[in-house]
Amino acid sequence: GAKWTYTGPEGENHWSEHYPYCGGAFQSPINIKSELLRFDPTLRPIEVQNYNLSPKEQLTLGNNGHSVQISLPSKMYISGLPQRYTAAQLHFHWGSSSRPTGSEHMVNNKQYAAEMHVVHFNSDKYPNMSMAVDKSDGLAVLGVLIEIGEFNPAFEQFLKFINGIKYRDQKVQVPGFNIRALLPARLDEYYRYDGSLTTPPCYPSVLWTIFRNHITISRKQFLSLATALYSSHAQDSVPVPLNGNYRKPQPADSRVVLVSFKE
Ligand SMILES: NS(=O)(=O)c1c(F)c(F)c(S(=O)(=O)CCO)c(N[C@H]2CCc3ccccc32)c1F
Numbered sequence: 001g002a003k004w005t006y007t008g009p010e011g012e013n014h015w016s017e018h019y020p021y022c023g024g025a026f027q028s029p030i031n032i033k034s035e036l037l038r039f040d041p042t043l044r045p046i047e048v049q050n051y052n053l054s055p056k057e058q059l060t061l062g063n064n065g066h067s068v069q070i071s072l073p074s075k076m077y078i079s080g081l082p083q084r085y086t087a088a089q090l091h092f093h094w095g096s097s098s099r100p101t102g103s104e105h106m107v108n109n110k111q112y113a114a115e116m117h118v119v120h121f122n123s124d125k126y127p128n129m130s131m132a133v134d135k136s137d138g139l140a141v142l143g144v145l146i147e148i149g150e151f152n153p154a155f156e157q158f159l160k161f162i163n164g165i166k167y168r169d170q171k172v173q174v175p176g177f178n179i180r181a182l183l184p185a186r187l188d189e190y191y192r193y194d195g196s197l198t199t200p201p202c203y204p205s206v207l208w209t210i211f212r213n214h215i216t217i218s219r220k221q222f223l224s225l226a227t228a229l230y231s232s233h234a235q236d237s238v239p240v241p242l243n244g245n246y247r248k249p250q251p252a253d254s255r256v257v258l259v260s261f262k263e
């Protein structure tokens with residue numbers, strides 16, 4: 001589709017000019033505020049299957065101009081939801097070296113340094129991501145909030161290759177690793193709401209699960225993520241840094257955020 005950015009004339013306030021859903025209802029991200037919460041005792045722990053990938057397996061690490069993404073094998077899936085959701089890819093949103101606050105979701109007005117999304121599609125109903133992406137029961141995304149703190153060895157498994165994908169559309173193969181290690185310890189404590197893709201075309205097709213507990217990466221790891229990449233092609237005369245790739249919180253409207261835990 002048409003190119004879009006996070007700032008300037010193709011920035012998020014203009015997305016709806018080419019992508020009408022971006023101006024519609026049920027948009028993401030949101031600021032998860034206490035008054036929206038409702039405890040739901042029926043919310044089961046998220047169970048991830050086949051996330052522990054062998055280093056013999058190769059994953060594609062790529063710069064798609066909007067984020068750094070890792071393509072995931074279709075043997076990875078989530079169980080514990082009404083239907084099976086098969087993994088497609090994971091990617092990140094982050095701030096910049098001068099503004100280390102780049103998460104998309106906020107919790108009671110707190111914005112974290114970065115956020116990871118593991119994107120899955122409803123493989124009980126749809127054959128692939130493209131068929132699922134615009135269906136109301138099409139996608140399930142796991143969101144992990146990221147703070148600057150302890151060094152994260154799992155994060156390093158792909159971060160050490162980031163200088164091979166500095167420019168848009170560059171890709172490298174990296175050895176598989178345990179994707180479960182990128183998630184917080186507790187998969188039973190999370191926020192749950194109906195929302196959308198946070199990038200164009202902003203389809204309201206996402207069942208969001210945002211884990212209560214954040215993970216940490218070191219300041220050096222954050223700076224590497226926030227300063228290594230460009231959204232422009234290698235041959236472009238003007239290099240455009242890729243950072244601040246987060247959409248601002250959208251109106252919650254009358255949405256309730258279900259929560260799987262009691263304070
Ligand atoms: N925050 S988010 O989870 O809503 C989200 C993104 F923020 C994001 F950047 C991407 S993308 O593919 O890297 C680039 C724009 O599609 C996707 N990609 C999804 C959307 C469309 C699509 C098609 C095939 C594989 C993945 C995706 C995404 F679901």
Ligand SMILES: [Zn+2]
Pocket residue numbers: 091092093117198
């Ligand atoms: Zn995302």
